[in-house]
Amino acid sequence: MSVLVQPRLINDPAGDPGLYLDFHFGRRAILFDLGDTAPLSARELLRVSHVFVSHAHMDHIAGLDRLLRLRLHRPRPLLLLGPAGFVDQMQNRLGSFTWNLLNEASVDFRLTVQSFDGETITEAAEFRAREQYRRRGLPPPDLPPGTVLREPEFDIRAAALDHGTPSLAFAFRQSRRFNVLRNRLDDLGLPVGPWIDTAKQAMRDGLPDDQVIVVPGAGQVTLAVLRDGAFQSARGQHFAYVADAADTGENRALIADLARGADHLFIESAFLDRDRDLATATRHLTARAAGEIARATGVRRVTLFHHSARYDDYSGFETEMRAAFDHA
Numbered sequence: 001m002s003v004l005v006q007p008r009l010i011n012d013p014a015g016d017p018g019l020y021l022d023f024h025f026g027r028r029a030i031l032f033d034l035g036d037t038a039p040l041s042a043r044e045l046l047r048v049s050h051v052f053v054s055h056a057h058m059d060h061i062a063g064l065d066r067l068l069r070l071r072l073h074r075p076r077p078l079l080l081l082g083p084a085g086f087v088d089q090m091q092n093r094l095g096s097f098t099w100n101l102l103n104e105a106s107v108d109f110r111l112t113v114q115s116f117d118g119e120t121i122t123e124a125a126e127f128r129a130r131e132q133y134r135r136r137g138l139p140p141p142d143l144p145p146g147t148v149l150r151e152p153e154f155d156i157r158a159a160a161l162d163h164g165t166p167s168l169a170f171a172f173r174q175s176r177r178f179n180v181l182r183n184r185l186d187d188l189g190l191p192v193g194p195w196i197d198t199a200k201q202a203m204r205d206g207l208p209d210d211q212v213i214v215v216p217g218a219g220q221v222t223l224a225v226l227r228d229g230a231f232q233s234a235r236g237q238h239f240a241y242v243a244d245a246a247d248t249g250e251n252r253a254l255i256a257d258l259a260r261g262a263d264h265l266f267i268e269s270a271f272l273d274r275d276r277d278l279a280t281a282t283r284h285l286t287a288r289a290a291g292e293i294a295r296a297t298g299v300r301r302v303t304l305f306h307h308s309a310r311y312d313d314y315s316g317f318e319t320e321m322r323a324a325f326d327h328a
């Protein structure tokens with residue numbers, strides 16, 4: 001069974017944070033954080049539809065210029081989301097360039113920017129090439145609390161962690177998957193057709209058993225019959241990305257909410273436990289804290305990133321995290 005996206009860290013653990021979510025279909029990608037993107041090709045950056053930025057410390061946003069420069073003369077729109085104040089920050093960045101060559105005849109690249117306060121998207125704005133990237137206010141999208149993007153196949157939730165400044169953590173969750181059992185369809189005398197997508201959506205939406213689905217050429221069938229006989233369901237992908245965060249009880253609880261039961265947790269660990277005073281002072285996690293958080297959330301797999309450059313050798317991070325993670 002194919003997966004929807006393949007997540008991978010952009011840089012090695014000592015480099016800038018960033019996770020590239022490569023969609024298997026549709027030539028599309030999503031980015032969590034936008035630091036140094038040198039390992040990504042132009043082709044890979046052209047596929048990006050959304051960038052979710054944890055916070056605007058430079059190591060998480062310095063790749064913005066390269067991305068914008070690649071995209072400016074292409075029509076494909078781009079959305080950037082970050083913490084409170086992010087729309088103002090992006091407006092300032094765009095305002096630092098000269099755009100006199102743009103006019104109504106330019107390729108109309110559109111950049112949408114949103115600020116998320118940990119609960120809702122509080123601000124949204126659009127910056128268009130044909131308007132020389134002047135800010136135009138947009139109504140924020142109407143999404144459930146804690147959600148920053150919702151599409152039929154997946155959603156992305158976020159939480160605002162404390163890092164001295166709000167730092168967003170993100171969770172990608174694929175919708176429950178429903179696969180058709182062809183031989184069982186035949187047994188029920190139901191032909192293959194577009195109605196199958198309608199039925200899958202009804203199941204994803206959790207509609208009741210007596211919901212009727214119209215099958216052209218074969219009449220009507222209830223969801224109960226389809227659920228029992230013709231469709232098999234499986235949980236979708238679930239992974240979480242936790243960038244810079246202080247080791248506080250509240251942060252641990254917020255991360256647990258996002259990552260509980262996830263297949264894979266990508267989590268920062270700037271320091272080793274022996275340097276936890278430094279971690280506390282700079283509001284970062286240690287490898288041990290990352291392991292404890294992973295254990296508490298019941299994730300299956302953990303990948304650490306964002307190690308401080310003060311260490312010559314990073315092998316101790318994995319060992320320290322494992323000791324806490326496996327200590328059940």
Ligand SMILES: [Zn+2]
Nearest residue numbers: 055057163244
């Ligand atoms: Zn930071």
Ligand SMILES: [Zn+2]
Nearest residue numbers: 057059060244
């Ligand atoms: Zn950082």
